[in-house]
Amino acid sequence: MDKREQLIEIATKLFSERGYENTPLSAVCEKANVSKGLISHHFKSKDGLLREIFRKTTQLVVEINRVDKENQTPKEQLIGVLEAFFSQLESDKLFFQFNMNVMIQPNTRKVLDDLMKERSSFILRKTKEIFDKIDIENSLVMSHLFIAELDGIALNYLGIFEDFPLQQIKERIIKKYA
């Protein structure tokens, strides 16, 4: 198997679980059965590896925001995004954890600044495209609120409340936007 790919996979997992700062490359190398030098060879540095991982995870964000514009009403599109979001949140907790992590940590934010901006403006644009058709006047604020709401749900689900009623929240949210 490709050692480069293996490295990314293991690193993603460990960075998500332990946090970027608290995951030494030695741990990554050990788990990936790979020598230390290989990281610098492929990714130049730890930050380089992080950027590579962040880039890869952007695909998941794209998928969540993919909608069928031709056959769906705006509200159906919104529901589609919500369904995709909750589905991902449950099945790929680590991905969300990783993202929360690197977005908040001041250090990693610096490293990922350009990629993060790219990604968040993509999300905003995609969301706004939907809301534009619902209420063009307030579409920006509503988009921001929509995004914030989902982020907040992810945050509380992942980090804060042990018995977060995700299912009921999902139903309520969908009802609200339907």
Place this chain on the structure above:
Amino acid sequence: MDKREQLIEIATKLFSERGYENTPLSAVCEKANVSKGLISHHFKSKDGLLREIFRKTTQLVVEINRVDKENQTPKEQLIGVLEAFFSQLESDKLFFQFNMNVMIQPNTRKVLDDLMKERSSFILRKTKEIFDKIDIENSLVMSHLFIAELDGIALNYLGIFEDFPLQQIKERIIKKYA
């Protein structure tokens, strides 16, 4: 002036700005004009200092959730909490940054586990007390949603979008709950 207090103040500031993991104690001591040994003397360890700071910041959370039950209707109370939240969010950005940080970082979460649970259950309880009077059947889910929404707003305001329309979001939220 009390060096212990000074230490807490400076550390709070630095931990918020740079993140806990990325703030060496040496930086704290230097800024606080204090010897390294003093941290060990007062707080036992860096984690001990973190816990002390987290404990202190809980007071801000308490203040946000303080409502006048006797003279306010539930909806007025909700508005009160919202006003307090947005006011704090603007005036004390660092506090929110600090909290987001330590709540998401796996390492700090372990250290603060008990304190975080205490705090979050306090917030949930306080919020639910209000929603109980509005819609007792769905009060738990609505409380969670309310909290998540605010957290999401803080997260997006602090971390993700540079031109987050906080003022408009605030107005919209207040209108929604009024």
Place this chain on the structure above:
Amino acid sequence: MDKREQLIEIATKLFSERGYENTPLSAVCEKANVSKGLISHHFKSKDGLLREIFRKTTQLVVEINRVDKENQTPKEQLIGVLEAFFSQLESDKLFFQFNMNVMIQPNTRKVLDDLMKERSSFILRKTKEIFDKIDIENSLVMSHLFIAELDGIALNYLGIFEDFPLQQIKERIIKKYA
């Protein structure tokens, strides 16, 4: 109870168990319920405390070597010393541990140099007084051998062999010198 005395007692115990270098004064103070400043007040420094303890333990050595010259033959005196030694070795293991420790550790030896020389020349003199009456020509070597033998037994009993047959060793030694 006298805090000074309490301090010596606790310190002796801890130094014996953990070794001098590995016993922080903080541990001594905590166990003795005494403030840190008090040690420097009474003993000037950690080394000062060590010297005080070493001085105190010399009394045990004196007791082991106390013989009744008037009513005992030299061989009886030797047996007396042996009996006292083995009795002490069993009842006061910590004392021997402490002594072995500080005698071998290069650092503590420097600190206790004068006291150790005093003590060892005392032991040699006392032992030689007995051997002088048995075989005056070889008394010095025999004394050294006698002392070395006992030290070796203590060392092996305390440190090296878990199932050291102390009782049988004792019988054999006594038979040899009787």
Place this chain on the structure above:
Amino acid sequence: MDKREQLIEIATKLFSERGYENTPLSAVCEKANVSKGLISHHFKSKDGLLREIFRKTTQLVVEINRVDKENQTPKEQLIGVLEAFFSQLESDKLFFQFNMNVMIQPNTRKVLDDLMKERSSFILRKTKEIFDKIDIENSLVMSHLFIAELDGIALNYLGIFEDFPLQQIKERIIKKYA
């Protein structure tokens, strides 16, 4: 030249002279012209280095106890061990100092526990093999006594008496066992 080997050599010397606890790794690295990180790389930790050294010094113990079973009587074998022991004691004082040190210091004993037990049981077995042929009934006690005697001599020679008459002690011991 192999830096790993160099590290062991220098460390052995310094640990012997100053004691394990009193020898900072910085001193070892400086003398060995090696970076601090290299110890961690090769031995994981200071304790790891200690264990490696202890393992290496076991070879000397093996050599002392090597006897020619086929061409020597038991008494000749005993004399052989004694000769080897005294020869080593004079030529390699540091080795004995190191061993005494780590065997008595409570901290190092814990670290070396398994290795020490292995070694001491080896010595006892080898010694008992000889005494079995001399007096099978008391061979265990006699072996213990023999070992203790030698340890005591080393202890007194190295640590306690400045003018220890090693040569005469040696002659007397050999005469005794011959």
Place this chain on the structure above:
DNA sequence: GATGAATGAGTATTCATTCAT
């Protein structure tokens, strides 16, 4: 592509000691 020895700056922590009260 891949290894692993080697580096060195960085970091939390320990701890004896001092000193004002």
Place this chain on the structure above:
DNA sequence: AATGAATGAATACTCATTCAT
């Protein structure tokens, strides 16, 4: 006699990175 805040040097250890092979 006794306290405890404060110091600062010392120390083991971590870890990303480099580089020769």
